[in-house]
Amino acid sequence: EDQVTQSPEALRLQEGESSSLNCSYTVSGLRGLFWYRQDPGKGPEFLFTLYSAGEEKEKERLKATLTKKESFLHITAPKPEDSATYLCAVAGGGGADGLTFGKGTHLIIQP
């Protein structure tokens, strides 16, 4: 059974204070690891897909990296508008196409 664990559950940063969110996963044959952003009352918004260890992707102040056991979402010099819940999900090799999600990291950036 695929499993995803995200840490920390919540993180409060000052504007401009860089940090990283962790996503540890257990999966039988990783087909893809996904990062989403979710704002209150809205559906998840797609950010990145990573397919193999060593891969990195960037978008504005966000950078996602992948190893064989975990992924990191690095946030550089965050702004208050980066406040959201960040979700990590995996697509495993078990045949089902539904994603397995972690419970998310609730990020608050204080001005």
Added chain:
Amino acid sequence: GAGVSQSPSNKVTEKGKDVELRCDPISGHTALYWYRQSLGQGLEFLIYFQGNSAPDKSGLPSDRFSAERTGGSVSTLTIQRTQQEDSAVYLCASSYVAGGQNEQFFGPGTRLTVL
């Protein structure tokens, strides 16, 4: 272009009643997924459709849950004899083609409250 749309945005019902939730996927997307997000829990996969193929129902929590997809586009999730534990946000997603490696795009969700 238009994203995934869902209706209603909110639904309040009484225990024991049936409810129907609707999802319109992104035009041209062949795969459609339903998830449930309960308070304090991660998103939970429910069911998946690919084109006109038989759906993957492996995530449905009980036989009170069913879904159909008409004409390879719009989908309806039906919950019969609703229970209080069914209260959650129900999210629909679509992707261009099937295959777990393809990104899924989510709608805004339907918040279901069972009294």
